[in-house]
Each structure stands twice: as structure tokens, then as C-alpha cells.
Amino acid sequence: MYNTTNLDKLKEECGVIGIHAPGRGQLARLAYFGLHALQHRGQESAGIAVNKEGSITYYKEMGLVQEVFSDDVISRLEGDITVGHVRYSTTGESYVINAQPLVVRYKGGSIALAHNGNLINAGEIRDDLEDQGVIFQTSIDSEVIANLIARYNAFGIEKAIQKTMEQIRGSYALVITYGNKLIGLRDPNGLRPLCIGKIEGGYVLSSESCALNVLNAEFVRDVAAGEMVIIEDGQIRSIQYAGGEKKALCSFEFVYFARPDSVLDGQSVYISRRNAGKMLAKEHPVDADVVIAVPDSGTVAAIGYAEESKIPFGEGLIKNRYVGRTFIQPDQKMRELSVRLKLNVLKENIQGKRVVLIDDSIVRGTTSGRIVEMLKNAGATEVHLRVCSPPVKYSCYFGIDTPNRKNLVGATHSIEEIRKMIGADSLGYLSIDGLLKSIDESGAGLCSACFSGDYPMEVPKTSNKYLFEKK
Numbered sequence: 063m064y065n066t067t068n069l070d071k072l073k074e075e076c077g078v079i080g081i082h083a084p085g086r087g088q089l090a091r092l093a094y095f096g097l098h099a100l101q102h103r104g105q106e107s108a109g110i111a112v113n114k115e116g117s118i119t120y121y122k123e124m125g126l127v128q129e130v131f132s133d134d135v136i137s138r139l140e141g142d143i144t145v146g147h148v149r150y151s152t153t154g155e156s157y158v159i160n161a162q163p164l165v166v167r168y169k170g171g172s173i174a175l176a177h178n179g180n181l182i183n184a185g186e187i188r189d190d191l192e193d194q195g196v197i198f199q200t201s202i203d204s205e206v207i208a209n210l211i212a213r214y215n216a217f218g219i220e221k222a223i224q225k226t227m228e229q230i231r232g233s234y235a236l237v238i239t240y241g242n243k244l245i246g247l248r249d250p251n252g253l254r255p256l257c258i259g260k261i262e263g264g265y266v267l268s269s270e271s272c273a274l275n276v277l278n279a280e281f282v283r284d285v286a287a288g289e290m291v292i293i294e295d296g297q298i299r300s301i302q303y304a305g306g307e308k309k310a311l312c313s314f315e316f317v318y319f320a321r322p323d324s325v326l327d328g329q330s331v332y333i334s335r336r337n338a339g340k341m342l343a344k345e346h347p348v349d350a351d352v353v354i355a356v357p358d359s360g361t362v363a364a365i366g367y368a369e370e371s372k373i374p375f376g377e378g379l380i381k382n383r384y385v386g387r388t389f390i391q392p393d394q395k396m397r398e399l400s401v402r403l404k405l406n407v408l409k410e411n412i413q414g415k416r417v418v419l420i421d422d423s424i425v426r427g428t429t430s431g432r433i434v435e436m437l438k439n440a441g442a443t444e445v446h447l448r449v450c451s452p453p454v455k456y457s458c459y460f461g462i463d464t465p466n467r468k469n470l471v472g473a474t475h476s477i478e479e480i481r482k483m484i485g486a487d488s489l490g491y492l493s494i495d496g497l498l499k500s501i502d503e504s505g506a507g508l509c510s511a512c513f514s515g516d517y518p519m520e521v522p523k524t525s526n527k528y529l530f531e532k533k
Contacts (some may be wrong), residue, residue, distance in 0.1 A: 077103035082244035083264025090139035093146035096477035104148035107161035111174035112141030170215030180234035233460035250304035252287030263476030310509035337500035339366025346490025363419035363450040370395035394496035413441030427471035431484035
């Protein structure tokens with residue numbers, strides 16, 4: 063499968079949602095709408111599990127949310143608690159068996175688990191479990207979590223989860239249902255986002271606050287790093303199972319992954335992107351006639367750049383919002399066509415003008431070169447590319463689909479070499495300090511490892527034996 067929707071972008075791993083509202087009814091339908099709001103976080107598979115008095119049923123399939131779930135399927139999913147998941151796989155083949163939520167039945171009962179993140183010691187744990195006779199059905203590291211919880215079931219679900227968290231390392235936002243409980247967890251570094259909302263009759267857990275808005279839920283708070291929240295009997299309890307680690311929310315959430323109408327750990331994604339554009343204009347000014355964006359992820363930053371530089375903002379690239387996914391094999395001609403299929407130049411706003419083009423990031427550089435070429439072919443006299451994040455130089459071990467470093471243009475080429483490669487008249491990246499300050503004035507509590515190589519925890523020196531699917 064070749065995905066034209068994101069072209070030359072880093073891919074997020076998934077979105078999770080959980081709803082606990084006994085007696086309200088139609089929770090699977092609510093989860094469906096919540097997953098729609100989180101669709102940007104994963105477009106390969108979708109699933110919903112419902113819990114009715116401890117008995118869990120589920121449905122999951124490959125495809126977008128609206129492709130996977132029909133009204134008939136939703137109407138058959140009845141329960142008082144529901145867990146939902148949208149997924150983008152990043153390694154190996156993508157199969158429905160690896161779709162989530164992961165439902166496991168064991169001696170202690172049944173659990174449904176949805177995971178956003180990536181474990182960096184999953185291969186080691188999996189080896190140990192297989193040596194002890196455990197059989198794995200999937201290639202996702204979420205199954206490692208489920209097996210550990212099952213192993214400790216004699217301690218009760220909450221203690222079993224805590225003992226599991228003591229063994230795993232990496233990033234995770236987890237939503238789990240068991241018995242009459244909905245449980246949410248966030249890794250000790252807070253790498254992956256998770257928030258709590260209040261709805262009529264209960265509570266919602268979601269990767270992003272934008273899903274709460276769709277469900278008309280009142281935002282309560284973010285789940286803290288190293289915190290487990292337990293929702294049951296209409297109440298929320300909290301267990302701080304870990305603490306003292308460096309807070310490190312993924313900065314790329316603000317650059318690209320999160321929807322601009324979301325708020326993560328108290329920081330508005332929209333405002334952070336506009337700030338990044340303003341900072342970019344200060345760091346890399348240029349004389350030009352118009353500021354345009356690579357839609358949609360560059361739009362807010364372009365507005366900020368225009369405000370700061372006093373250069374008018376205009377539309378220069380029109381996005382085809384109905385490209386969807388294509389199953390045509392990706393030969394070279396298809397790769398070139400895919401850019402034009404997704405983006406078309408608005409010639410009237412470009413011809414004869416010096417253009418500032420704003421994009422959120424450059425990964426391989428191939429798409430940027432094609433867009434610059436399209437603008438010049440449409441009559442732009444100059445194209446100055448400005449990127450509202452630093453060069454991506456290092457691999458991510460925490461659930462983002464980062465190519466091998468040899469395929470990261472920022473790791474293998476100087477900025478001038480990249481400029482020549484893509485054919486821009488000038489090229490400027492936002493500094494790491496500028497990015498962090500655009501999100502939080504203090505620049506604290508954020509992970510920028512893909513830009514700096516400064517990881518919040520020790521990462522593997524070599525690849526895992528297993529190519530786990532990152533959620």
C-alpha cells in the first residue's frame with residue numbers, strides 16, 4: 063500500500079480513547095465519533111471494544127474509521143465502558159491481527175488494551191516470556207504489556223499493571239478496561255499525551271482534547287507523567303506509580319502530529335505553531351511578496367510568519383482533501399504524481415512573485431523539491447523555504463516512524479546542500495531553542511531528541527531482534 067495522504071512526513075503511531083459511562087448507552091457510537099476526531103493520528107486500522115459487566119466484545123479492521131464501522135456494527139457493540147484505537151503501523155507488514163484494541167482473556171478475566179507509544183525493551187521481555195512458554199499472536203509490543211498484566215493477575219488488576227510498568231521502558235499512553243473499571247496510564251516521562259474529560263454520566267480518556275470537544279465533554283485535566291487513573295462507580299482515583307523522571311512531552315506533537323485545536327499539557331497547539339512562525343521570521347527574515355503554506359500543517363506557522371514579517375499571507379497551494387489512500391504500486395512516476403494529486407498551485411497568487419514557503423518539517427527532502435519546482439513552474443520568481451522545526455537528524459525510539467538515519471536528509475546533508483537539492487533560493491530552519499520556546503517560554507518539559515539526539519532515557523545501541531509494530 064502506498065499512502066499519499068502524508069507524503070514526505072513523519073508518521074504518528076495512533077490515537078486512543080476510552081469512555082466510562084454506565085447506563086448512558088451507545089458508548090460505541092460516542093467512541094466512533096471520538097476516533098473520527100483522532101483519525102489524523104492513524105489511518106491504517108481502527109477498532110472499538112466494549113465492556114459489559116466484565117464481558118468484552120470488539121470489532122476492528124483495516125481502514126479509516128468511517129470505512130471500518132457501519133451503523134449495524136456500531137449498534138451491536140453494547141456496553142458500559144468502551145476503548146477505541148486508530149493506528150498507523152511503522153515497521154513490517156500491516157495486518158488486522160495487529161489492529162487494536164488488543165483483547166486478551168486469561169484466568170483473571172478479560173482486558174481490552176489500547177496503546178500509543180513504543181517500548182524500547184520489548185524484544186528483551188518477549189524473549190524471556192517465550193522462553194517460559196508464552197505464545198504471542200501479534201508482532202506488536204502491546205501484547206508484551208498484556209501478557210505481563212496477565213502474569214501478575216493474582217495481585218489484582220491495579221497492582222498487576224503497576225508491576226508491569228516497573229518492567230517496561232519507553233513511551234506509552236494506555237487505555238485499559240477490566241471488570242467495571244476504565245484505566246488510563248502515561249509513561250514516567252510523559253512522552254505521549256493523554257487527557258481526561260467529563261461527559262454526562264461519566265468520563266472520557268483521550269489522546270487529544272479535540273476529541274473531547276467533539277463529544278461535548280468538559281476538559282478536566284491531563285493525566286500526569288507516571289500516573290495511573292482508575293475510573294469506576296462514577297469516580298476517579300489516581301495512583302502516582304512513578305516519579306522523578308525528566309518530563310519530556312514529544313515536541314513533534316506541536317510541530318505536526320496534534321490537531322491545531324488541541325491543548326496538550328496546558329499548551330495550545332495552535333498558539334505554539336503561530337509562535338513558531340513568528341520565531342522563524344525573526345531567525346530567518348527575507349524580502350518577499352507573499353507568504354504561503356504547505357497545507358494544512360504549515361498554515362498556522364505561515365500566519366505567524368506573515369504577522370511578524372509584515373509580508374502578506376496568501377493561498378498558494380490548494381490541497382485535494384479527497385485523495386485518501388491508494389493501492390497503486392509506488393513506482394517513480396507515481397511518487398511524482400502523488401504530489402500533484404495532493405497539491406495544486408494557485409497560479410494567480412504565485413506568478414511573478416517572490417514567495418516564502420512555510421512547511422512544518424523536512425524528512426527526506428524529496429517532496430519539498432517537487433513543491434518548489436511546481437511553484438517555479440507556475441511563475442514564482444523566487445522560492446524561499448522556511449521550516450518551522452529544526453533539521454530531523456536522529457531516529458525516534460518512542461513510537462514515531464522515523465526512517466533510518468541514512469534516509470534523514472538533515473542527518474546526511476548540510477543546510478546549503480539541502481537547499482541546492484530542493485532548488486530553493488534560500489532555506490532556513492527554526493532553531494531547537496526557538497522551537498522549544500514557541501511551545502513553552504521556559505523551553506522545559508519537552509523531548510527534542512529527533513533534532514538534538516538528547517534522549518530522555520537510555521536507548522538501544524543496536525536494533526531490537528524484533529521489528530515491533532509501533533502504535
